Amino acid sequence: MALKLKLLLSLSATLFLMQTPANGATCSNCFVSSRASYYPNSTEQGTETGACGFGSFGAMINGGDVSAASNLYRSGVGCGACYQVRCTNSKYCSDKGVTVVVTDQGSGDNTDFILSQRAYGRMAQTSDAASNIYALGVVDIEYRRVSCSYPNHNITIKIDESSNNPYYLGFVIWYQQGDKDITAVELCETQNYVCKLLDRSYGAVWTTTSPPSGPLSLRMLLSGDDGDETWLVPVNNIPQDWKAGATYDTGVQIS
Structure with a gap:
């Protein structure tokens, strides 16, 4: 009887371990670890010459909280998508991070995002903390796709x-x-x-x-x-x- 119980417990544990990765792989709301930088020579907002073709709209949409993306650009399909991006240094970074709109294509030092200066600084807890992450140039982040919302605008x-x-x-x-x-x-x-x-x-x-x-x-x-x-x-x-x-x-x- 004891041997049969051990076999059942072992089988249950094996099935749990087999199911856990699959459930994790289908999580659409999970954060993904990566890195982010920012446009070093830009104004606070984004660029008017982004690869999405938005022009000046691409610099000011979402208050200027925009970003270039590397793999997430997806040959243009990713243009206009919104992501919650937060840096992971608990000394400087907030838990909320910032929501950005993809308006351009670009990559830096193993980064998924190159944020506008405004968006990059808004990941920080305070303005002093923002100065510190600006000085770092590249930070570890985690991100997830979120819904874009423009309450005062139709498509x-x-x-x-x-x-x-x-x-x-x-x-x-x-x-x-x-x-x-x-x-x-x-x-x-x-x-x-x-x-x-x-x-x-x-x-x-x-x-x-x-x-x-x-x-x-x-x-x-x-x-x-x-x-x-x-x-x-x-x-x-x-x-x-x-x-x-x-x-x-x-x-x-x-x-």
């Missing part, structure tokens, strides 16, 4: 300055919300609903030659880490006489 389309109606249309998507990636974009004619899949030119820039005519309905495919995919159709259309450089409010937010 907005910014038409690229090089666009030429009706021959060429390019745009970026501002105020990307939620915690899913935009992995595909379609433009559809509102009258007969013929749709055209756009190309990701680079970063967050979507383009097409010979765009559909008339007022245009936009469709965005939202993809989650769990494999869930949903097409989002904005309330407002892009007008037929769209202009290069113009912005158009889609009328939707993602909670």
